[in-house]
Amino acid sequence: MLVSNRGPVAFRLADDGALIGRRGAGGLVSGLAPLVTGTDATWIAAAMSDGDRAAADEGVLEADGLRVRLLDLDPDAYRLAYDVVCNATLWFMHHGLWDLPRSPAFGAAFSVAWEAYRAVNAAFADAIVAGAPTDAAVLVQDYHLALVAAMVGDRRPDLRLVHFSHTPFAGPDLCRVLPTSIRRELLGGMRAFAACGFHTERWAASFRASCIDVVGDVPDTFVAPLGPDPDDIAATATSPACAAAPGTGRSPRGSVAHHPRGPHRAVEEHRARVRRLRRPARAARALARAGRAGGVRLPVARGRARVPALPRRGRRRGTRRGRPVAHRRLGADHLRRLRRLPGVGGGVGAPMRCW
Numbered sequence: 001m002l003v004s005n006r007g008p009v010a011f012r013l014a015d016d017g018a019l020i021g022r023r024g025a026g027g028l029v030s031g032l033a034p035l036v037t038g039t040d041a042t043w044i045a046a047a048m049s050d051g052d053r054a055a056a057d058e059g060v061l062e063a064d065g066l067r068v069r070l071l072d073l074d075p076d077a078y079r080l081a082y083d084v085v086c087n088a089t090l091w092f093m094h095h096g097l098w099d100l101p102r103s104p105a106f107g108a109a110f111s112v113a114w115e116a117y118r119a120v121n122a123a124f125a126d127a128i129v130a131g132a133p134t135d136a137a138v139l140v141q142d143y144h145l146a147l148v149a150a151m152v153g154d155r156r157p158d159l160r161l162v163h164f165s166h167t168p169f170a171g172p173d174l175c176r177v178l179p180t181s182i183r184r185e186l187l188g189g190m191r192a193f194a195a196c197g198f199h200t201e202r203w204a205a206s207f208r209a210s211c212i213d214v215v216g217d218v219p220d221t222f223v224a225p226l227g228p229d230p231d232d233i234a235a236t237a238t239s240p241a242c243a244a245a246p247g248t249g250r251s252p253r254g255s256v257a258h259h260p261r262g263p264h265r266a267v268e269e270h271r272a273r274v275r276r277l278r279r280p281a282r283a284a285r286a287l288a289r290a291g292r293a294g295g296v297r298l299p300v301a302r303g304r305a306r307v308p309a310l311p312r313r314g315r316r317r318g319t320r321r322g323r324p325v326a327h328r329r330l331g332a333d334h335l336r337r338l339r340r341l342p343g344v345g346g347g348v349g350a351p352m353r354c355w
């Protein structure tokens with residue numbers, strides 16, 4: 001059994017009410033889905049859209065070669081757990097991106113969000129207890145579900161729960177920023193797993209140091225870099241759906257071969273676009289980039305400036321609007337600082353390119 005916040009398949013409702021599933025996005029899905037496709041393993045995840053919630057009512061579904069069980073969680077509890085605890089607190093802590101003189105601040109609002117985080121973890125624990133086969137291995141993914149093993153506890157002693165973190169792990173100094181009761185509950189929850197895995201030994205060492213500092217003990221740890229599956233990528237690239245998609249080079253619309261001015265003109269336009277993208281990077285004193293909407297990615301910088309920045313984004317698909325507030329505030333703050341750097345965009349107050 002696999003357990004994660006984001007599911008491997010996203011569902012939508014067709015005009016006739018039928019459920020249509022397609023492979024979800026994200027590195028976790030692309031890395032783990034090939035390992036369980038075509039097996040009897042069940043993947044439990046949170047329902048995130050109206051289509052997902054309709055799928056949750058159907059129980060275990062088979063889609064895209066996967067057995068999927070989605071959980072219809074309370075929307076308010078899920079929003080607080082995901083936006084406030086996971087994205088705005090734990091993600092920033094594990095990546096060392098807190099602006100400690102000013103943030104974070106833990107008050108009554110965070111206590112409410114932490115209760116929601118507990119409730120979400122409890123819902124996943126209940127689903128594991130009810131649905132896991134006898135003597136099953138349960139692979140729990142990421143910091144969204146750090147409390148699950150402790151909540152399963154003695155209800156299913158036959159299960160072996162293993163946690164895997166796909167991000168860095170905060171060392172003792174950063175973990176001490178959390179309120180005492182919360183850091184003990186967080187690290188104690190991870191201590192309840194039979195083993196905890198990480199992509200690098202440095203991340204595993206930080207986890208062990210934090211565990212010893214907070215709870216005085218540490219579970220077994222292991223290191224397992226997770227890369228893409230070449231066979232899965234090749235199968236996707238040669239699939240009929242990929243061949244029919246615009247812009248793949250094989251369909252009539254969007255391909256080089258069917259460019260209105262011929263393939264040579266298409267290549268020239270592509271090279272011109274690359275040159276335009278490279279031009280500001282050569283002239284700027286600092287180059288900052290951001291990854292997907294889930295959080296800030298570390299900067300790639302030129303010269304003496306190393307300032308992460310977030311570009312503006314519009315409404316994301318689904319029901320949530322853009323990044324969490326904490327991410328947007330961080331982006332605005334870094335953009336203000338970046339504009340003040342000498343030699344960036346012509347100096348203070350001068351126009352600046354953001355891409």
